[in-house]
Amino acid sequence: MTVNRRQFTKVAGAATLAIAWQQACTEVGEDGEVTVETVRTLLDAQGSRGIYENPHELERLRAAVRNMIRVQENLRDFPLDPDEPPAVVFWRG
Numbered sequence: 001m002t003v004n005r006r007q008f009t010k011v012a013g014a015a016t017l018a019i020a021w022q023q024a025c026t027e028v029g030e031d032g033e034v035t036v037e038t039v040r041t042l043l044d045a046q047g048s049r050g051i052y053e054n055p056h057e058l059e060r061l062r063a064a065v066r067n068m069i070r071v072q073e074n075l076r077d078f079p080l081d082p083d084e085p086p087a088v089v090f091w092r093g
Contacts, residue, residue, distance in 0.1 A: 017045040028069045034062050 003011075020041040024034045039062050043049045052058045 013045055017042065020045055024065055025069050025072075028066055029073075032066075034065050034069070036062065039065055 020038060024038045024042065027034050027038060036058065039052075039058065040049070042065070043052055043061075052061055
């Protein structure tokens with residue numbers, strides 16, 4: 001299989017994004033905060049920083065990332081009853 005530049009860039013970008021998100025989760029778990037550098041890495045992995053070049057908007061994004069990580073942790077830690085049937089079932093036709 002031959003990989004062209006576009007495919008390689010797409011895979012590399014996804015890997016960078018996954019690593020940066022894991023770093024952000026680790027930072028929130030340890031310090032309760034996400035560093036500016038990690039948020040910038042997340043932005044760079046997605047493309048242009050746009051309005052987040054503004055320090056005020058970047059700070060708002062940092063707070064949103066921190067909040068999203070906490071929400072993610074709460075959802076993953078939510079206790080589920082093993083006897084509860086799933087709310088949605090997908091059937092293949």
